[in-house]
Amino acid sequence: MRTDLVIRPERPEDAEAVRELVRAAFAGTEYSDGRPESALVDALRADGDVLPALTFVAELDGRVVGSVVCSRATMGEGTSVGLGPLAVDPGYQAQGIGSALVASVVATAEQRAEPSIVLLGDPGYYGAFGFETAAPLGIGSPGPWEDRFFQVLTLRAWRPELAGPFRYAPAFEALEG
Ligand SMILES: CC(C)(COP(=O)(O)OP(=O)(O)OC[C@H]1O[C@@H](n2cnc3c(N)ncnc32)[C@H](O)[C@@H]1OP(=O)(O)O)[C@@H](O)C(=O)NCCC(=O)NCCS
Numbered sequence: 001m002r003t004d005l006v007i008r009p010e011r012p013e014d015a016e017a018v019r020e021l022v023r024a025a026f027a028g029t030e031y032s033d034g035r036p037e038s039a040l041v042d043a044l045r046a047d048g049d050v051l052p053a054l055t056f057v058a059e060l061d062g063r064v065v066g067s068v069v070c071s072r073a074t075m076g077e078g079t080s081v082g083l084g085p086l087a088v089d090p091g092y093q094a095q096g097i098g099s100a101l102v103a104s105v106v107a108t109a110e111q112r113a114e115p116s117i118v119l120l121g122d123p124g125y126y127g128a129f130g131f132e133t134a135a136p137l138g139i140g141s142p143g144p145w146e147d148r149f150f151q152v153l154t155l156r157a158w159r160p161e162l163a164g165p166f167r168y169a170p171a172f173e174a175l176e177g
Contacts, residue, residue, distance in 0.1 A: 002095055006059040007104045010067070014057050015045065017064040018087075025087035036175055037085045043171035044071050053112060054081060056104050058088070058097045065089040068101040070109075071171070073118060075139065076164020081109055082172070083119040102129050106153065115157040118166055123148050138163035142172070 010018065019038050027034035044050050049071045058066030066088045073082040083105055088097045106129060109117055118134060119126065120143075134152040135141065137160070141150045150166075 002060070002097070004060060005097060005100060007056050007100050008059065009052060010055045010057045010069075014064055014067075018057065018067045018069075021064060021067050021089055022085050022087045024090055025093075026085070028090050037087070040171055040175055041069050041085060043174065044069060044169055047169065047171055049169035049171060051081065054105050054108055054114075056101055058101055060092070065092045066097040066101050068105055070105055070117075071169040073169060074167045075116060075118070075162060078115070078162050078164075080166060081105075081114050081117045082168045083117050084121065086119075086121070098125075099128075102126075106130075106155075110155050113155075113157045115155055115159070115162050117153045117155070119151055120145060120149050121151065123151060126151050126153075129153065134166070140165035142167050 019041060022041055023034035023038040025034065026032045026037045051070045051072055054070035056068050057064045068086045069084065071082045073080045086098055086101060105117065118139070119131065131151040131153045133148055134150050135147045137152060139152055141147065
């Protein structure tokens with residue numbers, strides 16, 4: 001990882017840079033032009049569902065080059081954390097920035113005694129952080145994706161009886177359609 005990288009909680013004045021970053025990062029994927037993910041972040045903010053303590057930016061020389069947004073989600077009768085979007089500026093990918101952002105979320109979620117973090121993503125990427133397929137743990141997927149994309153990281157506060165249907169914050173419903 002780069003030694004000049006700063007990971008810090010997102011501040012209100014980062015919102016515009018994060019919007020552009022999310023759009024640019026997802027525009028480089030085969031399944032999106034970046035607009036749905038960018039709109040998702042805006043909608044999560046508008047709804048007040050972003051978790052500020054678990055939402056970070058990565059900065060290099062004062063410039064935002066990475067972002068992870070976490071939002072409040074529910075699982076069964078309890079709560080969970082929804083991780084995503086995670087985005088790194090296309091010019092700065094594959095330098096450990098995404099990993100540093102995920103590691104910050106995981107460490108902070110542990111400190112805050114969150115029981116679980118859930119996401120939709122590439123198992124090849126998130127498996128390295130300990131995420132596993134959620135369905136075998138009894139965690140119900142909120143959408144029609146293949147099970148292997150719907151992943152959970154159980155933390156120290158996890159207990160098997162917390163498993164149940166998972167629901168993202170409402171803003172995700174636009175993506176799920
Ligand atoms: C996915 C993304 C956030 C990763 O961030 P990054 O800073 O480029 O990733 P890192 O440098 O931390 O990568 C860590 C490791 O994962 C690997 N990796 C990166 N992207 C990967 C992918 N899509 N699938 C599998 N492995 C991947 C890297 O090769 C690296 O492996 P290494 O440590 O053995 O060298 C970034 O590439 C991105 O913004 N992509 C477009 C948006 C996106 O797809 N977001 C995630 C949606 S689930």
